[in-house]
Amino acid sequence: MAFRLGDDFIAAQNAPQRAWLEEDYEHLGRQLARRGVEIERLTERALAFRVAVPSWGVGTGGTRFARFAGPGEPRNVYEKLDDCETIQKLVRVTPAISLHIPWDEPESPAELRAYAQARGLGFDSMNSNTFQDQPGQKLSYKFGSLSHTDPAVRRQAVEHNVHCLELGHKLGARSHTVWIGDGGNFPGQVHFRRALERYLESLRVIYAALPDGFRMFIEHKLYEPAFYSTVLNDWGVSYHCTRELGPKAFSLVDLGHHAPNVNIEMIVARLVQFGKLAGFHFNDSKYGDDDLDAGSIKPFQLFLVFNELVDAELERVAAFDPAYMLDQSHNVTDPIESLMTSAVELVRAYVQGHLVDRAALREAQERNDALVALQTLKLAYTTDVAPILAMARQRAGGAIDPLAAYRASGYRPRKAEERPAAERRGAGIV
Numbered sequence: 001m002a003f004r005l006g007d008d009f010i011a012a013q014n015a016p017q018r019a020w021l022e023e024d025y026e027h028l029g030r031q032l033a034r035r036g037v038e039i040e041r042l043t044e045r046a047l048a049f050r051v052a053v054p055s056w057g058v059g060t061g062g063t064r065f066a067r068f069a070g071p072g073e074p075r076n077v078y079e080k081l082d083d084c085e086t087i088q089k090l091v092r093v094t095p096a097i098s099l100h101i102p103w104d105e106p107e108s109p110a111e112l113r114a115y116a117q118a119r120g121l122g123f124d125s126m127n128s129n130t131f132q133d134q135p136g137q138k139l140s141y142k143f144g145s146l147s148h149t150d151p152a153v154r155r156q157a158v159e160h161n162v163h164c165l166e167l168g169h170k171l172g173a174r175s176h177t178v179w180i181g182d183g184g185n186f187p188g189q190v191h192f193r194r195a196l197e198r199y200l201e202s203l204r205v206i207y208a209a210l211p212d213g214f215r216m217f218i219e220h221k222l223y224e225p226a227f228y229s230t231v232l233n234d235w236g237v238s239y240h241c242t243r244e245l246g247p248k249a250f251s252l253v254d255l256g257h258h259a260p261n262v263n264i265e266m267i268v269a270r271l272v273q274f275g276k277l278a279g280f281h282f283n284d285s286k287y288g289d290d291d292l293d294a295g296s297i298k299p300f301q302l303f304l305v306f307n308e309l310v311d312a313e314l315e316r317v318a319a320f321d322p323a324y325m326l327d328q329s330h331n332v333t334d335p336i337e338s339l340m341t342s343a344v345e346l347v348r349a350y351v352q353g354h355l356v357d358r359a360a361l362r363e364a365q366e367r368n369d370a371l372v373a374l375q376t377l378k379l380a381y382t383t384d385v386a387p388i389l390a391m392a393r394q395r396a397g398g399a400i401d402p403l404a405a406y407r408a409s410g411y412r413p414r415k416a417e418e419r420p421a422a423e424r425r426g427a428g429i430v
């Protein structure tokens, strides 16, 4: 029998920490009350927050140079779900999983769905893969997929996406995310306008196959694996394409897919305003698409993104229904630990977004008081909301200290025994 984390174990881990948590929570509650903020209102927000875990994130990642496998990595989609269950049990904000096809192709969708349901899990967005060739694949994606010059390759890539839609429908997913590696390495290699036309033509066929209630997300990226040009290079092109496709198409923002120093929170605000924000692939980066843990490098930027999201939520902007997903590559950490702490960072930014005094900010903006406007944001950002996050987790049955509880459980050493390396199928991400 595979080892599973028990609710009793989590409760036992919480027991000695409850007294100080109550104390910190009460103290913070009094502090916030002086600012006219009701702490329970923020705890409610923390309890309501949800972010999906990527199935590919529970395996150790790698770079184009090497991948250093960790102990007890999941060897198939069922073992990935086991790890996702552990994350969810400890943090209680990650009940949904984003699947990647064909890496997670199930033999029986019904069986996989039941396996997830039995663990309190469900499926969020489906992700297609036409950026690498699979064993036995008829035509190669070396020179592109949905925008390939050869119509037969485009057809093959479209069919794969339609297959993902059918599978997602059976699994109870609600959206489909398309990211392609199409682009060029050298000037002149790709005709910019024709390639985008071909891409749109392919997307229209996929769009027409969307099951009822499904939304389609397209994910832009300025470079990599193509190093000179990509077909869907930025949010403007993405916005144009979602407009061309129709009301069920939205632009997905991966925090690592922009040029350095781009004002991402402003892109978020624009997509919100235009009714085309799909949601996010959260991660963090220093230089490029580094896929580091959310909030690890630029936590203030993450807060500013959530400041925009909370602002839209509170104003009830039409068609605002963002899907939150993590998309990270864990090269030097235990993936479960990284995903848990990243999920917590997102809740932190979300709660801090709700801590912004919107009336004061608006007043400062109307008066053109730049300093007070910034100070209003900074006050929310510098408030330590950790007791709120811990209290919310505990009330939901999760761990006051997820990392300590996870390490104390011995989950990873147990999985290292259960999942011998010799049988590993080389999971992980590229």
Ligand SMILES: [Mn+2]
Pocket (backbone or CB within 6 Å): 179, 219, 254, 281, 327
């Ligand atoms: Mn992504």
